[in-house]
Amino acid sequence: MKITKPLNLGLAALAGLAFACGGGEKSTETTTTPAVESTPAEPAQEMSLEEKYKDDPIYIKGLAKLKTSDCTTCHMVERKIVGPSYADVAAKYESTEENIEKLAQKVIEGGVGVWGEVPMPPHPTLSMEDAKDMVAYVLLLK
């Protein structure tokens, strides 16, 4: 016994065939809906912290001093490596005279336990003034 498809179904099958050419299959059951790609709106490109503060005198002075020491071996501005990123440190401490002094002391003496198990080695040859300029630069990066 033969089943005759209604005309509209036949047309739908034909439309399907136009897409599915070369399949070699008798069945007409596949209806492929093309995946709709939703492109999420691009977040506005934020300025890097380096870019944001590059003209600030605290930034310029602190960075110049940082470059004379070994800080960059363990710290990056926006990425944690051995030590926390400067941006993370800046987010944790307000840039007050008290915090700058406390952290400068820590850079000179070294320390561990605030960010994890890895210690920061001491920097005994650093003067308090230089250490404070470095820390002021770090705390600016927010």
Ligand code: HEC
């Ligand atoms: C050998 C790797 C290393 C070097 C070199 C290094 N640091 Fe660190 N630093 C660390 C680690 C690890 C910590 C996290 C210490 C902790 O958890 O208490 C840290 C923490 C800090 C903090 C945050 C301290 C706190 O208590 O939150 C500051 C500020 C800092 N470093 C600045 C500097 C400066 C400035 C220099 C260069 C004079 C420097 N570091 C050199 C590894 C290093």
